[in-house]
Amino acid sequence: MLKKFLPAPVLAVFALSASPAMAADVAKGEARVTMIFDHPLPSVPGKSLRGVLVEYGPGGSSPSHTHASSAFITATVIAGAVRSRINDGPAKVFHVGESFVEMPGDHHGVSANASDVQPSKLLAVFVVDTDDTELTTPDRP
Template identity: 60%
Template structure:
């Protein structure tokens, strides 16, 4: 039921126009905010949907998220290789999901394929005033 709800959010969020999306492409990945809404029953919190698209062989730099952020991610297409904190590196396939707790370090986030694209939807519950939802390691 939980996964179905967020898949519904994913498809609804994808209909958001490009004009309202925050997109920052790299050579092999693209991150776009596709949904941003204040939670009316949770003062000070918002839900943000972030579409992460990886070209074959693409990846994101190691990063953290705001201390207020709880993240639920669902793989929409392909296979995503992920490592959070000191846990094992794991491959998630389309339809599978994982969570990141506030303060977690995302050491690996990459397309597991060198030939096929991959996409995931990360849904954040985060402080409404938080504007920078990803902080790359230096």
């Protein structure tokens, strides 16, 4: 399901989260991943809500990967455009305000900036077992 929604408070978090060091890393085309919140869910014992900011420099990408087996994820593009492919589905480009989901056990084969000249960012929100400490596992070569 594709959704377009980005509340003003979320935009404010990202405006405050940028730093010159981050900008330098992103400018090199490397993905930068930053945990921005981690809250246990009081009504769901053993589960937490975690927010991860993923920033891609021009042409940047992340290696193919899987997430914690308990993780349900919704990702929303907050700057630029991101190319994504889940499992054996087609690669799709998502623009600012568009989102996609990953179910527990899904394989994220492509996660990349859709532009070679502009940076991009996405917010990934995980519902995950509180005890899961590794959220992302890159594929083995």
